[in-house]
Amino acid sequence: MADAFRTARGFGSSPLYGQLLAVVANNEALLELATQTRHGQQPTFALFGAVHYLLLRGTSDPLGEYYASVVGDSARPFDADAGVAFTRFCEAHSAQIASILGTRLVQTNHVQRALVLRLGLALTRRATAAPVRIVEVGCSAGLNLRADRYAFTLGTATFGDRTSPVHIRAEVSSAELLPDMDQLPRIADVVGIDLDPPDLTSDDDRAWLRALVWPENSYQATQLQAAMDVVAADPPRVLRGNSIEVGPKLAATLPPGLPRLVVHTATRIHVPAEERPAFDAAVAAFGVDGPMLHLALEDDQRIAPSGRPGIGLTATDADGSRTIAVADGHLAWLEPLPAMRDVQISW
Structure with a gap:
């Protein structure tokens, strides 16, 4: 300890x-x-x-x-x-x-990390025009599942819903490596999985989510409050349970052949070490009956091209897994890598 x-x-x-x-x-x-x-x-x-x-x-x-x-x-x-x-x-x-x-569980909902889902949607649309199923593993209250309803500014470029009360800003280098972040696929379904999803109608649950934002991070706290209000008005479907058990069951219900985007950010770190192989297998199950793009912001201790230490953003598709960006753990900055150009979702 x-x-x-x-x-x-x-x-x-x-x-x-x-x-x-x-x-x-x-x-x-x-x-x-x-x-x-x-x-x-x-x-x-x-x-x-x-x-x-x-x-x-x-x-x-x-x-x-x-x-x-x-x-x-x-x-x-x-x-x-x-x-x-x-x-x-x-x-x-x-x-x-x-x-x-x-x-209580560590269910930090850093809304800034919704950028990962938004990026995944843009990468999926670049590869296919088919409607996509979105799954977030370890989604907490599901705030990041509404990434299509937020505004984003990366460097000097703004995209998304410019009228949204949630506006996510991040420093970005090598922006030419990014896909068109305003081109999204049609979203056929959105679902999250969490061990114990916080209830956004509960003042106590909201207070816990707020407490997980660090004392000095007032900007993140403001984002959190705005996102909780947006999502409480139209919450996504969230399944309660361990993803190791729930994930394969959910995967079996997805329409065969249609693409699915599976995302998790700072989730695997909270999975007991002895259960991580089963966690990985449960995520892989989503790619059995249809094309899958899996994005994970979990690869600790990566060095960005600028020399900054960060977290690796890993993409897994038909060609395997590779790091496509390095980012700050809270997505204050993002440095795309050339491998981002090669992401696909073929099956």
Whole structure:
């Protein structure tokens, strides 16, 4: 457990969490509390999310002075007292935190990652004019499944629904490698799979999703709120259950021969290591009876052409799997690779 906090990556946009990682790693009581995290879930995200949830729900404590999400621009920078405050808060509220860790899942819905689905739709349309079935594995509340209803700006180019209250912006290099992002196929069906889908009509579930956004990331929090409102008005179909069991059953119901786009982003990391081969097999099942394009933003520790460390975006089609882009884990930037030109969906 200590190693999970010592070696955690990807917290660059949260200076507070970046410092608190070491506080937890060196505190036996905090590590013991973190062991209450559900099997397969990342304890770093879970513990920080549980504490953030209590603060956002009105638990008054000096720790809140360090959270921009609680006190705004007056948030104190990390100092020695922050670690003490975090430790005391966890001790004082250990029963509540343990209950959250034992019942909640890390279901971060970074709406920015809807860009992966939008890119997949454009790549599919480039290959075929047939209607497409969309499946997102580990979809949380299904916010990213509505990528066709959001506005996007990549670099200087804007596309999508320009009137949408959800506007996703990302830095992009080598934009000439991208497909036409305004050319989408007809969407025949949209479905997500999640272990325990959050209910967007529940204030408590909404608060949990908000707590999973890091304290300094106000832009992502605003995006999340806007997307929750859009999706709550017309929610996609989401199946409850383990994708290892649900996926093959769902795949068997899809019309044979019609293309399907299967997407997951930062999902496989939360699958217990011993179950990942079965997870991969369940995803592959969607390609048995029809042409499939599978996009996964999961390939950790990739280096972009610019030299920036990021996450690999992997495409699997009839020709196999390869990395077609490297991106920031939250899709703040995207660097397409030449392999993106070769994506197809033939069967």
